[in-house]
Amino acid sequence: MTVVTTATGLLAMLQEPHPTLKLHALKNLNVLVDKFWPEVSTKVSAIESLYEDDTFHEPELAALVASKVFYYLGELNDSLTYALGAGSLFDVSEDTEYVQTLVAKCVDEYILLSVKAAESNEKEKTVLDPRLVAIVERMLEKCIQDGKIQQAVGIALECRRLDTLEVAISRSENSSAMLSYCLRLSQTFVNNRAFRHEVLRLLVKSYQGLQQPDYLNVCQCLMFLDEPAEVAAILDKLLKGDKNDALLAYQVAFDLFENEYQKFLLNVRNLLPEPSSISKTAPSMVLNGGLSQDNRNGNGISAMTSSGPSAMDSDLTEPLLGNHAAEEAGDIAASSFAPVVERTPYAERLTKLKGILSGETPISLTLQFLYSHNRSDLLILKNIKQSVEMRNSVCHSATIYSNALMHAGTTVDTFLRENLDWLKRATNWAKFSATAGLGVIHRGHHQQGRSLMAPYLPQNGGTGGGSPYSEGGALYALGLIHANHGEGIKQFLLESLRNTSNEVIQHGACLGLGLAALGTADEEIYEDVKNVLYTDSAVAGEAAGIAMGLLMVGTASEKAAEMLAYAHDTQHEKIIRGLALGISLVLYGREEEADTLIEQMTGDQDPVLRYGGMYALAMAYRGTANNSAIRRLLHFAVSDVSDDVRRTAVLALGFVLCSEPEQAPRMVSLLSESYNAHVRYGAAMAVGISCAGSGSSEAISLLEPLTSDAVDFVRQGALIAMAMVLLQTTESREPRVASFRRQLEKIINDKHEETMSKMGAILAQGILDAGGRNVAIMLQSRTGHDRMTAVVGMVVFSQFWYWYPLIYFISLSFAPTAFIGLNEELRMPKFDFVSETKPSLFGYPPSVVPPAATSAVKLPTAVLSTSNRAKVRGAKREAEAKGGKVTVQDAGAGAEGAVGGDKESTSAVKDECSMDVEDGLEKKAVVAEPSSEVLNNPARVVPEQEKFIKFREDSRYTPLKLKRAPSGFVMLRDMTPSEPVELVSTDAPVSAGGAGAVAANTNAVAMVVEDNEVPPPEPFEYVP
Template sequence: MVGLVSAAGLVGFLSEPDPELKVFALKSLDSQIDLLWTEVVNAVPEIEALYEDESFPERELAALVASKVYYHLQEYNESMVLALGAGKLFQLDNGGEYEETIIAKCVDTFISLSAAQKPAAGDPAANLNTSFSASGDGASSTSASLTSPITPFSKSALPSKSLLSRQEVPGIDAAYPGGEDQSVQHNETPLVLKRGVQGQLQAVIEQLFEECFRQKRYRQVIGIAIEAKSLDVLRLAILRASADEKQQSGESHGSEELMEYVLDICMGIVQERGFRNEILKLVLELLNEIPAPDYFSIAKCVVYLNEHSMASSILRQLVEKGDPRSLAVAYQISFDLYDNSTQEFLQKVREEISELVPEGDAEKTEQGEPKESDALLGDQSSSTRPEGKADPESIPAFKNILSILDGIKSIQLNLEFLYRNNQVDMAILNKVRDSLEARNSIFHTAVTLCNAFMHAGTTHDKFFRENLEWLGKAVNWSKFTATAALGVIHRGNLSQGQKLLQPYLPKEHIAGVGGSGSVYSQGGSLYAYGLIFANHGGMAVDLIRDHFKKATEEVVQHGGALGLGVAGMATGDEGIYEDLRGVLYTDSALNGEAVGLAMGLVMLGTGNLKALEDMIQYAHDTQHEKIVRGLAMGMALIMYGRQEAADELINGLLGDPDPTLRYGGIMTIALAYCGSSSNKAVRKLLHVAVSDVNDDVRRVAVLSLGFILFRKHKSVPRMVELLSESYNPHVRYGAAMALGISCAGTGLDEAIDLLEPMLKDSTDFVRQGALISLAMVLVQQNEAMNPRVTSLRKAMMKMLGDRHEDAMAKFGCAVALGIIDAGGRNCTISLQTQTGNLNMPGIVGAAVFCQYWYWFPLTHFLSLSFTPTSVIGVDQKLEVPEFKFHSNTRPSLFDYPPMQEVKAEEAPEKVKTAVLSTTAQAKRRAQRREKQARRESMDIDQTPTTPKVSDQLPEKMETDEKVEGEEGKDGEKGAGESQKKKVEREKVGYELDNMSRVLPAQLKYLTFPDPRYEPVKRPTGGVVVVLDKQPEEPRETIELNASKEAPPPPTETLQDRLQAAIGTAALQTPQRAGARAIMSSTPAGAAAAAGVLTAVDEDEEGAEDAPVPNEFTYETEGEEE
């Protein structure tokens, strides 16, 4: 047909009475509408009238023409409704721009209508009985809080562009004009419903889904189903994928991948906790229906849904199958459950598994050696033995599962790995010690923390043994921190923990003789004991609790509270909570902060309303800021991972006039929504970061972005870029720490680009934060992975030795050097587990670590975030066989950083006598004049034959620095060239032994070529159960030396205790204590340090501390002569 120039004639035909002329006009316009639509616009009412006229034979054609006109007018809602009215004439498969636009609009409308019918189903709102001025319960308090200066958290801003995070209002079509503004109170009926075309819409969507199924694009259907909150469509897509695949190949590997995809979306994108739980329940149901289910995905769902009964049921099913592979899978699931679950969850699973094991065996497994009363109890219970006991053949397997769920096996294996592969560079640690004056407490603490982090979990404590004189300079809280550092170094050393700390633990007064020395070392030892048994509990909780209840000294109570919190983390134990609350009510500022924090740690993630009400009430009653801060942090910990259930508490805390409680409100957002990437949480944090009047609150608001977004860490640098250049140093510090927390262990270049300039910031604590964050980002990075790591390490060492650098920056530098080499260079910082779940100890450790701003001993909590980067293969006997696996990379790519070279001239020299500045300046001026004269006469500059040290010192230092700099540049260039040549020469691919260091980025290159040992799942790091295909053949295993139990100590008599107490009381000086420790035959660092750290300080008030950190010397008249 020849193209029309004008549509005037055809438009005129629409007014004719003859239907055939109208049909001819519509057909002609339909074919040329893209060219003539401007002339047809005025005739749209007539065309719509034809569509609505039921007697008109081509109603659908009229609807199609009108739809295309509205499409060109960009009235997409009207266009879509009329296109749906066009029925079969609207061809989905035409592939034109008009069809694609209408299909997209149909999908959006289907999503908004479907989601509007299913409002967010979160946890029930907590009715807190509190005295918050800006919160309460009921609608009236919500409307009242709208008028307050603090916007309620749940109504913080406009809805997000993402449909997943939008709070839908039933009956409102979000695609309808005005529907996106939730502040407009109206109940307009959506256009689709007004015109009655929802049936046609459903037909189009079903046709679209069928086309996707035909082309095997199941993921698109799943995406639409999740956005529309339609579980029926989601179920249909998964079942259809499974059925289609079985028809073609008879297997269903693709449906398992689809399940993984659904789980990834569910855990990473869906932000409403209630809807997420519904999806997980559906996935769990579908996984159980599959003939050969993916047990690892099931375990992932079970942990998140807190279904402990289902977890124990799965383990029982697998063990009772009896074949080696099922047993290996059961062990692997047990290891995964331990890594991803809370102590409370594991305890319930252990109780249910224990019921399958005869009582005597279960007690031996859980409690160790039997006691006198065990036989009697066993006789009583045997008469009422419940049915359903396990087969005798399965009992050893269930015992092994109990030991895995108890955490003992994982802890032993990680301890052995860190012990065997320790690669600490002692030259760096010694340089840190020599650069910082130990008589100043901040510097002594810095070296202690550096040593603790470097040796975390390795059990190597020789630094204390070799530096007893340095250790003797610790007084008061420095001594507390140094003793607690033993807990970080020996973390996981369960079998020897009590023996190691025995000399430090509080002892009762005996026959009038005093206690066991310094209360600071006693308090520190209880804290250390908790760190050794962190997130494990068991006997440690009872021992610490006993000492805590008996303690009268506030320092011992402080350490005991921290130890109880970290060992009893997430147990929800009411008894421990009551003990802590009793001490809290004594209203002591010193122990109140630790007690408030410990209450939160014990009730971690439980959302316990009674505990929250007690804490809120006391926070308003007390006058001590420290107690309020501890309680604020404790409340945030109780709401860990609770998301929407924490909103009421958040609103109340953010509306409080006390900035410390507002600080707690921000931390509650960080922990309740950690890892969720919630738009609502991010908006609130950014709002508070620029609007609150208190610097502490603004700082923590920016810092908390790191906790919310660590799963999408690449978005954080862009988000905090402007905040990192803020006029306010607290905001800059918060931006630095947010980058460190979210990008930890990634080596992300964008994060380093922002942090590097902050090393030259004018404010000392911003430089401190930048140093710590850089270390967190660059942990386990070598020059091959990130070329800038070498220069940044050098910058840190230079800053450490700079006498003009501020004390706070030097503190940050020492801590940073410990973090970057964490755990003997075998640990990374990870806030999520290898299987993708939230790493609860890691998140809590990082959150409490950030409180070092107020209290240095809390820095030790960062060790909870240290995750060993290993692959440890264990067989069905839970032994570690010797075998090799293959890494398809160059060895240098993931190798350890090189050790620092120790130069002879760097040996410590005697300190030169100080010279007055005026004398030095006069001598320098004289030297310059002499040099200038020599240059003019072209003479060679000779060195004086008998120079005085004071004469040459300033000029010599300048010259040496210059030469060193030149040498450094040449050396760097040479090192770079040699590195390039080495890479060229290196062969790709090398063998690794079992229990080797494997970085997270290296996992994808691993293969297991050994024909005998096959992993039961794709290695994700950590413990991997391998299936021994030749169990009858002889094999070699790796002996676990680090966790070998020491022989029991000889029985201690009253005379021995008196002798020990008198001996300790006689030791009044660090020097004598050090001498006694050196004479001791025990080689361990902890034992050698005991005499120093337990000695009572001569001046308990800390007069030994230098008043200022700046170095200075003076000379007497006699020395001058």
């Protein structure tokens, strides 16, 4: 076989006049070009001329050879141009580096042109090269034929080819799994909002076309598309089905509730029919004041164990049962015989479903879980209180904030009740914050929220004679209690706002209204808040600006332009700052729709408005990891002249990257070493926001040096961010948790530590043990949708740099880490499952050990030699008195025996003690930690633990959807419905004593008195 060593002869044939010789040369050059391309490149012009020669019969072959030559020369654009000219000769299935590189280049070019075509106007419509389209289509078809469906789906999404996407899904072996994959990609990688909506509509169509439609994902897609009518129709259809369909409807409602989109949920609820219109009246005999048998079995009161004698009162049980206990308890008959409204099964289901959508049922169940599983360590707060100087108002307030966060949603205010005298030292705005802290502790106590705060709410259309700071704080507290579910309290807050001219009370009322009516776009409330803004009061105006943003969050309406115009008119920096933050909230989630207003804000001469522009970028592109948004934020982080703008630009990266937390530490690693302290602070907070609760090793390694930074406020931010990252992380998973807790304790106890870093350490303690150690910071729900309330709460919390009372907004981002299994009656049956990992890996952290009291230990008595001699003499005298003789040796032996007896007894005690110690050590060494743990419903299940959860195959109850994350509210299917149901008996938070206030004096903060006294023991007879 002849070995070819040069291409000179073939290149010479290109100059021959006969086309057959030229064709022969091209065919051989096509085979040899990868070896002899340096020689061929000298004659590439001749090859190009053959491609352009109309008389040459094989121009495609010339184009292919030219394409390969330009590829080896590194000219990829020219190479792609000639590859397109090669037509079908360019084989996309060929497994060579040349083909793979050009196909990738081809796809990138197609994506760029298709995106440009989609975004261009009709007049400037970009026309795609049909040759380019043909190559991409051949490549997509090859992926589908080879079974590489995921690649085809990814390319179809990037190329915006919905037709190819639909074909790929339909030809997939597992359509359900592929649809879930598409849904995940659409949420994370599709940057264009309009195209994402088109994808979601296609997914809804495909989901509904399955043999068994996946209504959980269908309703999630419809929620993204903001189509409540279709969701209501699906839920109504399921409720009319069998028991399993009803369970599925409840599960869908619980999953929608986790996304915390109040306006959408209320629209769905209102579109469903009213249960009263379905009920029918039937004759029934009811004793005067009694309950019908049906109601007695269904109201759930007997299943609850209360913590006080008043627990059975209807006003106390109603908020806890979550199924309209007062309504279902039956009306007290006016006579011995009264007609009773008989509820149809559909009406009962509808009532339960509406209870879920309104939030009544899930909130009451969450409240019950957080109360019964509370593991807060009061000794930590006691130590902080003892370490803080009484004159330091910042640390005093920080301790109150920390207590509120530590007991968020638990309704446990023991620390405050036990330290009323210490609490009274709060004055002015500190008193405002102390009162508002009760709203965090009692968040979710909707039915009794107003009565809890009654002693400090404005009375009779104005102030109640108390401190306006307490009254304003109480209105703020009501907003925190009813955050995102304020239907029952909005009117009261609105009247309180209208009936006062005090700017402090207006401040609290505006914040409360914004929280209660979050995202509802209520025009009436908006107008009243705007009137407060136009009074041009700095204190009230700042809260009004934030409240307007909270009301209109995500609407991107013309209200944002109106707010921006007033920000240019006013002279108060506080008002401008509040409006800047409010505008960013209005642009929440609007992505490219918000770019025009963002450009106005980021290009403004006022640094406060540019600061708001950074937040606007964060909110518009939250969780999208959008490259354009990241690039703009990084530009301002390194170039703006204002430290405020630079700090906020870096901090905003945390919101944009919250869906991809692993990217954030790498993105800000260089910024965390900046010479500018504000940039370092922003880097710390960005990592804390994006990696909250992840326990990320990269995040911890980045934050550790910043906790010892030379600047106090950088240390403050790093400590808070570290607490956010390590939330619900145990020492078994991350050994640095223990050292961080010791560091916090050291900073708090150090009298020479700066106030800012000490405040950061105190807040970090509260965040580490937030919600009784049963909550995590979650900016996204388990279904991948961003939790609007959580993101908004975290944004406003980051504003505490300027206004400490806004610290409480972080409680909006708390989500209980619980598995709550429910049956068809929305009650918790006894049910257990297995966590296949060591209990210490995800267990509660150990409680702080109180300092041990010094106990007197009995030591062996020292025996002197003189005592021995005295005993010998005494023994000798006794023997002589009896008439006997005693030798010195005997006497010595007797004395020694006496002493030896003491020694023996002492050594025996020693041996016994040592045996105990040794036995204890031996037991610790021998009894190894179990490799799994049985958990009972309801149980604490942290996010990282979910992959270790397994359900028993022989269990009576099984989750409705096994593929769903094993946490949150889980509907359980009863496999043996004929057997009697055994329900879980748990403690429920109950208020006693009327309004529940501790009336120590007029300045004391209202507290809930819990009736938690241990009952006396039963009579017994002692038998010795």
